[in-house]
Amino acid sequence: MHSETQPSASLSPPLDSCSDQTVVLSTHGLTKDFKKLRAVDRLDLSVCRGDVFGFLGPNGAGKTTTIRLIFGLTYPTSGYVQILDHLVPHDRQEALRHVGGFVDDPIFYGNMTARRNLRMFGRMNGEVPEERITQVLDMVGLSERGQSKVGSYSHGMRQRLGIALALIHRPELVILDEPTSGLDPQGMKDVRELVRELGRQGTTVFLSSHLLHEVELVCNRAAIMRKGRVVAQGPVSQLHPASNAVKVLTGDQKRAREVLGRLVAPSAVREDEEYLVVEAGEDLVPEMVRRLVADQVDVLAVVPAIEQGLEDMFLELTAREAEGERA
Amino acid sequence: MSHISREFVKILLQKRTYFGWAGLFLVPFLITVAMRLSSGGPPDPEQGGPQFFNFIESNGLYVAVASLFALVTFLLPLLASMSGSQTIAGEAENGTLRTVLMQPVRRGSVLLAKWMVANLYIAIGLVILAVGSLIAGGAIYGLKPMILLSGQAVGVGESIWLIFLAYLFVLVGMAAVVSLAMAFSTLTNSGLTAVAAALVLVIIMLILGSLSVFDFLRPYLFTTHFDAWMNFFRQPVVWAPIRDALINFAVWSVGMTGIAWLIFRRKDILS
Secondary structure (H helix, E strand, C coil): CCHHHCHHHHHCCCCCCCCCCCEEEEEEEEEEEECCEEEEEEEEEEEECCCEEEEECCCCCCHHHHHHHHHCCCCCCEEEEEECCEEECCCHHHHHCCEEEECCCCCCCCCCEHHHHHHHHHHHHCCCCHHHHHHHHHHCCCHHHCCCEHHHCCHHHHHHHHHHHHHCCCCCEEEEECCCCCCCHHHHHHHHHHHHHHHHCCCEEEEEECCHHHHHHHCCEEEEEECCEEEEEEEHHHHCCCCCEEEEEECCHHHHHHHHHHHCCHHHEEEECCEEEEECCHHHHHHHHHHHHHCCCCEEEEEECCCCCHHHHHHHHHHHHHHHHHC | CCHHHHHHHHHHCCHHHHHHHHHHHHHHHHHHHHHHHCCCCCCCHHHCCCHHHHHHHHCCHHHHHHHHHHHCCCHHHHHHHHHHHHHHHHHHHHCHHHHHHCCCCCHHHHHHHHHHHHHHHHHHHHHHHHHHHHHHHHHHHCCCCEECCCCCEECHHHHHHHHHHHHHHHHHHHHHHHHHHHHHHCCCCCHHHHHHHHHHHHHHHHHHHHCHHHHHHHHHCHHHHHHHHHHHHCCCCCHHHHHHHHHHHHHHHHHHHHHHHHHHHCCCCCC
16 A cells, blocks of 8 residues: 555656657666765656746755756766757757756856856857847846846856756757745746746756755756655655545544554554654545444544645655655 | 966956055066165175175166065065965855856866966966066166176167066966965965975975985975076076976976865865
C-alpha cells in the first residue's frame, strides 16, 4: 500500500513524456559530486516546449547545482544535459545560444550602467539593437533607471535586470533561479505575470523556486528535488494526487495511531494537526472503525482527506524520503 | 563587440586602472626632481648605483632609461601581477565571471582576450612612463644625444628608438609575469591571493637569482633577464642575452598561459 501511494513512482514521467512536443531541455543521468558529497544524483528531467516548469526543493537539494550544470558553469561527474539538439558540456557554446537566464543572484558590473551591462553581455549573443535594450528594461520596469550604475541598484532591481538580460536575445529557453527573491509583493506579482506571459508566447521557462505557491500559480509542470534526486515530476495538476487518504479523529489519537499502524503500515499513518491521516482507501474505513472500537478507542470522525496543495505534497514527499533514509 | 574591446572597456571603467597609470606617470618626475634637489649627486656606480642615474643631469633622455631601471624589478611586476590576477580571480570574486560564462562564449577566447588586455594595460603604462620621462627629463635637462654604455654617442632620434626597444623588451618580460599571475588566477577565487602568489614567486626568483648557490637556476628564472634590455645601449647591440631573455620570457608566457587554459577550460565556476 505504501508503495502504491508513492508519487515519485507514479508521477515521474519518462523522458519522452513531451509526446508530440519538442523536448527543449533534458538531463540524462546527470550527476555531480563535490569530493564526497553527491550534489546531483542521476537526474533525469525533461522540459517540453512551452512548459513553464517549476523546479522545487529545499535548500541544499541541488537545484542551483543543476542549473550550473545546465549552463555549463560546472562539469558533470557523469551524465549530460541536452538543450534542443545540443549537448552540454560538449556543445555548450551552441546550446547557450538558445538559453537565457541566471543562477543565484544575477551579478553585473556595478561601475557600469544597466544599459551598458545589457549591451556588453547581450552582444555576446550577437548584435543587440538599442531598441531591444529599451524594450527589455521596460518589460522588467527598469526603463527609468537604465542609465543608473548597477552598483546603486537594490537586490530586487538586480533581479529584474537579470531577467532583462535573460530575455535580451529572445531565447527559446529561459532559466530563472529564484527570480522573485528580494522583490516586494508588487514586484513578485509583476515577475510572475511576466513568466506567465513568456509561457503564453511559447517561450519555455525553467523556474527554480522555493516558493511552492509560486510554482502552483505560474507553472504547468514541475519537479520536486531532494538531496540531489528528483522525488516527483509531472504536470502540476497531477502533483496534487487524488487523495487516497482519510482523516480520523478519535478520543485517543496516540492509541489510535498504534491500532491503525498495525492495520496499514506505521508509515501510512501521520498526524495532521488534530487528525490522523491514514493512507488507505475508503474500503478500509469499516475495518479501521471496527479495530478502533475493538480497542476501546472512541471514533469521533472519519472524513476523506482534502486534496493536497503542492506545499503539502512537497513536505510529504521530502519527509517520506527522509523516513526512507532513516529506515 | 569583441572580447578584447569588451575587456578593454571594463578596465577603462575601473578607477584602479588610472591609479597604476598615474603612478607610472609620476615616477619620472619624482626621479628628475630628486636628482635636481639631491645635494649628494647621483648614486655612485662604484657603490652599486645604476650607471644611468649618473647621466641624468647631462641629458633628460636618461630619465626614461633610469625610470625603467628603477621600476623593472618591483613596480612593473606588481602592476603586471595585479593585471594578470584580475583576469579570472578578480571576476570570480565579483561574481561576474559566471555572468560572462553563461553567455555563448568559448572559455579559451575569454581567457586569451583577458591575457591580451592585461598586457595592453602594461603596454599603455609603459607608454605613459616613457612619455612622462621624456616630458620630465626634457623640461629640466633637455633632450640631447645619448652616450651609450659602450661609450659611443648616438643622436636623439636613434636614442629614442633604443629607448623604445628597451621598453618593448620589458613589455615582453612583463608578459611572463602577467601569464604567471593569470595561472594563479585560475586556481583561486580571490584576486588578492592571486596577486600575492604571483608577487611572492617573483620575489623568490629575485632572491634565488641573487644567491650564488643557486646560480644553476639563474638562466631559467625570468627575473634574471629583466635587465637584459641594457644591451640595446651598446654598439654593436649585444644580441645574445637579449635573445636568451626573449626565449625565456616566451617559454614562461606560453607555459603559464597554457597551464591557465588547461585549468580554466574545466574549472567549475562556483562563485
